Amino acid sequence: MFAESAVVGSVGDIGRVNAATVVRSLLRDGPIARTEVAERTGLTRATVTRATAKLIDMGIVVEGEPIRSFGRPMIPIDVRAEDRVVVSIHVGVTLTRIGLVDVRGRILQERKRLHVTTEPAGLVDDVCQVAREMLAEHAPDAEVIGVGASIGGWVDTESGVVVRYTPLGWSDVPLVTMIAERLHLPVLFDHMVRGMALSEMMFGSARDVGDFLQIYVGDVLGAASVDAGIIRRGPRGAAGSIDHLPVSGESTRTCSCGRRHCAQWLVTDRAVRDDAVALGLAGAGVTMDDLVASDDDGVLGLLDERARLLGEAVGLLIDFENPSLLLLAGPQTRRPGFLEAFRSGLSVRSDHGGDLDLPVRIAGFGDSTPTPASAALCLDAYYRDPIGYLTALRAPTVPPQEASTG
Ligand SMILES: [Zn+2]
Known part of the structure; x- marks a missing residue:
């Protein structure tokens, strides 16, 4: 699956590891100055400066307006959130929630769609059509990072299959492949409660x-x-x-x-x-x-x-x-x-x-709890290695849908 294709490990990837550390620090505390990132992460200032240059270059981090205090102006940096969007899909008992969530976990749009059918292909067709409409209407210029999808029941994350979801009578439904084929995006998938735990760790x-x-x-x-x-x-x-x-x-x-x-x-x-x-x-x-x-x-x-x-x-x-x-x-x-x-x-x-x-x-996030929970599945993969994730997403030779389902 996509997350595993972007695993960081070798010595040559140390720059990516450092970059991920910087980005997670900004996700938590940003906007802050580079010097403050160094203090909070234990990385050297030179390492933070080098990582930040690469992250700005890739559009993962942005510089804010300089803040003038005593001495030199301080330039804060932060994660780039405003035009980075995740599609969130949560299949429930009676309806599916489709959301657009930014990379700070904030819900930009959310729709509840009553199931038009309980038959998997028909349901996923309908939901993906709604997602495409929402993206065209509300985020035409955003970079879509991927899809976070969740459901209850028994979910096999590794194979991307809903093993069993009794309320809809589903068994062995390859939900990840079905969504990836329709939206041509990497799909990160898990049980909704595990997505919820992730969103609480990242944003809650x-x-x-x-x-x-x-x-x-x-x-x-x-x-x-x-x-x-x-x-x-x-x-x-x-x-x-x-x-x-x-x-x-x-x-x-x-x-x-x-x-x-x-x-x-x-x-x-x-x-x-x-x-x-x-x-x-x-x-x-x-x-x-x-x-x-x-x-x-x-x-x-x-x-x-x-x-x-x-x-x-x-x-x-x-x-x-x-x-x-x-x-x-x-x-x-x-x-x-x-x-x-x-x-x-x-x-x-x-x-x-x-x-x-x-x-x-x-x-949780009130009535909308399943939406950031589903998005968090994708955002977790993004924040573990943002450079690796976006490099794979943007690679012209490897279509993301193959990376996500392969
Ligand atoms: Zn029982």
Whole structure:
């Protein structure tokens, strides 16, 4: 895949390694002066100056307006963001989000497209057509860095295949190849929750934290475990499923595993919506946004109960992982009473979740969380080796779609 084609390793690539260090420093702290980059990275001033010249030449870094203080004017440098765009695609249960995100992770445009079909080729055709329209309309002059694509379920990052995504009935769908063939761009692909963990490390709540546990609860449920800045994927990318964690409630549905106590049929948005309707608390077609905004005691009781059950399930993971930080994201987590109910569940089923005073943060980027999460998959590859990435992207002899799918 594209990211692996741009691996930095040999002695001759040391300039690229240094350049990547400079760019990541700017991503974090820019705009700052070259001297400050040297101080923060430990590189010599000469190395920073040399790397910056190459980075400016390639359009990865820009100089800002000189700032006059005492003595000589200081010229700040920063990552070039305004005309560098990533296409973000997140395939959800009922709709696909298509976004244009700049290289600072800021959403420039976002569209939600209801699935016109659940058949993979038809769905990807439609989504890619929308992406092309958005690029033509909103970023006609931008350099498109690539595509970050994500979905829930079981995702094999290495082969670019959706192994299984039950809500759409997909199995063994080569999503990366399908998107690359249509958009002629490198496609970086992973489970949405792992993209979310990456976006939190690059742009969000986990910038200072090397190990944390990311949990997402929406129409799907998922976890990403990060240790020393590395996200665990495991063989064929199957890590992170927490669908069958047992909780103390009983669902009206029997899970595919034959039980009725599995987290996925009690705490996901789908399950909560269905149960709200079944209990007469809401009408058919109610959305999670409607439920979260409700002040009805019955609805609030249901949401509190499900937040508590999620806390129980996550408590089991906390005892196993002992993370430094727990990040929670998803529509339900934005409700004012959510965290208190969640913590009460956590204390029931975790031996040390309560004792260690574990920091728990509601993370994500609101309703748009899947968009920067998907874009982060591409941006992670870009920032690991920006010179190598852009050299491969711009190479006239190797079309990027071959580099991405080969
Ligand atoms: Zn189950």
